Amino acid sequence: MALLELKKVTKVYQIGTVAVHALRGIDLTVEKNEYLSVMGPSGSGKSTLMNVIGCLDTPTSGTYILDGKTVHNDEKKAAENSTNGMLSDDDLAYVRNQKIGFVFQTFNLLPRITALHNVELPLIYAGFHKKERIEMAKEALRKVNLIDRMHHQPNELSGGQRQRVAIARALVNNPSIILADEPTGNLDSKTSQEIMQLLDELQAAGNTIVLVTHETDIANHAHRVVHFLDGLIASDEQTLKGKG
Amino acid sequence: MGQLFESVVMAVKAIFQNKTRAFLTMLGIIIGILSVSLMGTAISGIDQVFEKSIESMGQDVLYVEKFPWFMMNDDWWEYRNRPNIEEEYAQQILDRSSTIAFASPSSSRRADVKYGTQAVEAVEINGTTWQEAFITSVKLESGRFFSELEDRYGTRVAVIGYDIKKNLFPDEDPLGNYIMINGNKFRVIGVIAEQGKFLGLMSMDNIVTVPLKAMKSVFGRLRRISISVRPKEGYTVDQAKEELTFIMRGLRKLKPREADNFAINQQEAFRQQFSNIRFAISAVGLGITALSLIVGGIGIMNIMFVSVRERTKEIGIRKAVGAKKSIILFQFLSEAIIISLIGGIIGILITVALVGVVQKFFVAQLSFSLVLISLSVAVLTGIISGIVPANQAARLNPIDAIRYE
Numbered sequence: 001m002a003l004l005e006l007k008k009v010t011k012v013y014q015i016g017t018v019a020v021h022a023l024r025g026i027d028l029t030v031e032k033n034e035y036l037s038v039m040g041p042s043g044s045g046k047s048t049l050m051n052v053i054g055c056l057d058t059p060t061s062g063t064y065i066l067d068g069k070t071v072h073n074d075e076k077k078a079a080e081n082s083t084n085g086m087l088s089d090d091d092l093a094y095v096r097n098q099k100i101g102f103v104f105q106t107f108n109l110l111p112r113i114t115a116l117h118n119v120e121l122p123l124i125y126a127g128f129h130k131k132e133r134i135e136m137a138k139e140a141l142r143k144v145n146l147i148d149r150m151h152h153q154p155n156e157l158s159g160g161q162r163q164r165v166a167i168a169r170a171l172v173n174n175p176s177i178i179l180a181d182e183p184t185g186n187l188d189s190k191t192s193q194e195i196m197q198l199l200d201e202l203q204a205a206g207n208t209i210v211l212v213t214h215e216t217d218i219a220n221h222a223h224r225v226v227h228f229l230d231g232l233i234a235s236d237e238q239t240l241k242g243k244g
Numbered sequence: 245m246g247q248l249f250e251s252v253v254m255a256v257k258a259i260f261q262n263k264t265r266a267f268l269t270m271l272g273i274i275i276g277i278l279s280v281s282l283m284g285t286a287i288s289g290i291d292q293v294f295e296k297s298i299e300s301m302g303q304d305v306l307y308v309e310k311f312p313w314f315m316m317n318d319d320w321w322e323y324r325n326r327p328n329i330e331e332e333y334a335q336q337i338l339d340r341s342s343t344i345a346f347a348s349p350s351s352s353r354r355a356d357v358k359y360g361t362q363a364v365e366a367v368e369i370n371g372t373t374w375q376e377a378f379i380t381s382v383k384l385e386s387g388r389f390f391s392e393l394e395d396r397y398g399t400r401v402a403v404i405g406y407d408i409k410k411n412l413f414p415d416e417d418p419l420g421n422y423i424m425i426n427g428n429k430f431r432v433i434g435v436i437a438e439q440g441k442f443l444g445l446m447s448m449d450n451i452v453t454v455p456l457k458a459m460k461s462v463f464g465r466l467r468r469i470s471i472s473v474r475p476k477e478g479y480t481v482d483q484a485k486e487e488l489t490f491i492m493r494g495l496r497k498l499k500p501r502e503a504d505n506f507a508i509n510q511q512e513a514f515r516q517q518f519s520n521i522r523f524a525i526s527a528v529g530l531g532i533t534a535l536s537l538i539v540g541g542i543g544i545m546n547i548m549f550v551s552v553r554e555r556t557k558e559i560g561i562r563k564a565v566g567a568k569k570s571i572i573l574f575q576f577l578s579e580a581i582i583i584s585l586i587g588g589i590i591g592i593l594i595t596v597a598l599v600g601v602v603q604k605f606f607v608a609q610l611s612f613s614l615v616l617i618s619l620s621v622a623v624l625t626g627i628i629s630g631i632v633p634a635n636q637a638a639r640l641n642p643i644d645a646i647r648y649e
């Protein structure tokens with residue numbers, strides 16, 4: 001069974017009287033341990049897709065199944081004339097906490113608290129005890145090679161280091177999938193390469209990764225590339241790495 | 245649960261990151277809690293003082309007098325023109341009544357009291373009968389009250405108040421010694437136990453009680469006689485009062501349509517008057533409390549809205565990594581409650597300090613239950629003013645919140 005399955009997913013933003021069709025009917029399947037890049041021009045709907053997959057936003061219509069769990073289902077909703085097809089707010093929070101590790105372009109760390117505490121955050125909401133939390137958070141920081149900076153606050157870290165903290169936070173709860181929306185967008189090319197190497201390692205260790213980028217050499221770290229155009233998937237192919 | 249504890253920790257941190265703002269917000273709460281706890285302290289203080297004072301008046305004693313204890317200024321002339329209360333009424337009341345056990349006329353005036361070279365000025369000399377001892381609940385420290393016989397013969401014996409003993413007999417037993425009242429020798433036969441101050445102001449111990457007849461022989465005509473009356477066992481004050489009114493009207497030969505031309509006073513009148521004062525204090529206190537708590541509550545609500553807006557991105561991030569609505573609600577609600585609670589605690593501390601000062605002059609005590617009530621009020625204010633902003637925070641859409649700059 002696929003880890004992630006989208007069927008005819010649309011997303012419409014209503015701004016006053018204007019409707020922006022960010023996703024126009026996406027069919028996408030991602031298998032466990034896949035390494036997928038999403039490319040496409042600005043405004044083509046990449047981030048919207050990531051937000052839907054990451055349960056930060058809900059689709060307007062279509063079906064979304066994650067890890068065997070129906071996150072959104074239009075037909076059920078229509079048939080039963082209820083919200084049964086969709087997960088409740090609390091269920092979505094649970095999915096975000098347990099199954100998703102999100103990495104943002106702008107890091108989105110909490111200021112004024114340490115790297116360690118930032119990485120602990122998902123574990124707090126998962127209900128772990130302090131001792132366990134600290135152990136797990138340290139383990140995650142070790143994986144991203146930042147254990148020596150665990151007591152630093154975000155403003156005392158470089159961009160690359162911040163993104164590594166964010167990646168540690170994304171993987172600390174052993175999610176089913178790591179979603180990275182332009183994770184290297186705010187980084188210089190050398191740091192970008194370090195971050196990509198880290199993602200490669202995580203994928204090699206068994207994680208599933210979906211990555212948004214508009215740099216071809218970044219995209220080519222993945223095994224499969226999906227091209228977006230105007231809210232639709234224009235192409236879906238294996239990279240050299242994927243074929244090889 | 246760990247998650248809740250973490251939320252409280254985060255809330256406390258958030259408050260300490262903005263100490264000045266939080267303190268300013270607290271002012272209303274501080275004043276509100278200060279006023280509620282001060283009011284409570286004042287009321288329980290005057291309650292205590294009042295109960296102690298009124299004890300000396302006797303729980304179920306009626307006083308037949310010319311003037312009522314509490315009257316409107318306008319009526320004064322009408323009361324003044326009433327006939328005087330006569331000493332003889334006491335016996336006449338007893339003769340005619342079936343509900344009254346004791347009736348004792350008394351009259352008082354001020355005079356200097358001397359012992360050897362010592363003197364106390366303007367002592368209240370109270371002339372009464374032996375029955376008085378059975379009517380009011382005055383306790384003796386030593387000696388005895390005068391007897392029926394001493395009363396009948398007008399023997400010059402005196403029961404002195406605690407202040408008189410202290411001033412005239414600082415290191416001597418007064419019993420058996422002679423004091424001079426208006427130049428006349430009286431033998432001390434009893435000392436009244438210390439009574440304290442009436443309503444915390446006038447000393448009730450600066451008094452000498454003598455037989456009424458002895459008083460007459462020293463001062464001549466008696467002024468303003470008051471007859472104190474105690475009902476028999478098994479009869480209520482109200483029953484006695486009803487009969488007493490009937491008897492007095494008979495003595496005064498009043499026609500059915502004529503109004504009473506005497507007053508029957510009782511402790512109840514004090515109680516009534518006192519409860520008016522008490523009510524006034526509570527009303528003012530509650531008014532100030534309510535006003536400052538409303539102001540304080542609005543302040544907290546406002547600051548919480550600001551806090552939610554400033555931390556929209558933070559809320560988005562927390563939600564993105566799995567914080568549920570309820571936990572975000574709890575985090576912001578606890579922030580509001582903690583601000584309010586700290587304000588309440590500061591208010592209580594100020595009250596404690598003030599009460600410590602006031603205690604030197606007046607009975608005042610901050611009770612534990614009052615502290616609990618005050619702090620609950622503070623918590624409640626926090627909940628009420630925090631619930632709307634906290635709910636706003638909890639309902640934010642994660643992606644919109646995370647994009648907020």
Ligand SMILES: Nc1ncnc2c1ncn2[C@@H]1O[C@H](COP(=O)(O)OP(=O)(O)O)[C@@H](O)[C@H]1O
Nearest residue numbers: 013015020022041042043044045046047048049
């Ligand atoms: N919250 C939003 N409200 C309204 N329109 C939005 C919102 N988010 C995205 N859009 C619109 O949806 C389209 C797709 O945006 P997005 O998914 O961010 O594109 P990309 O990430 O590929 O640059 C764009 O036209 C964008 O303006």
Ligand SMILES: [Mg+2]
Nearest residue numbers: 046047048181
């Ligand atoms: Mg984007």
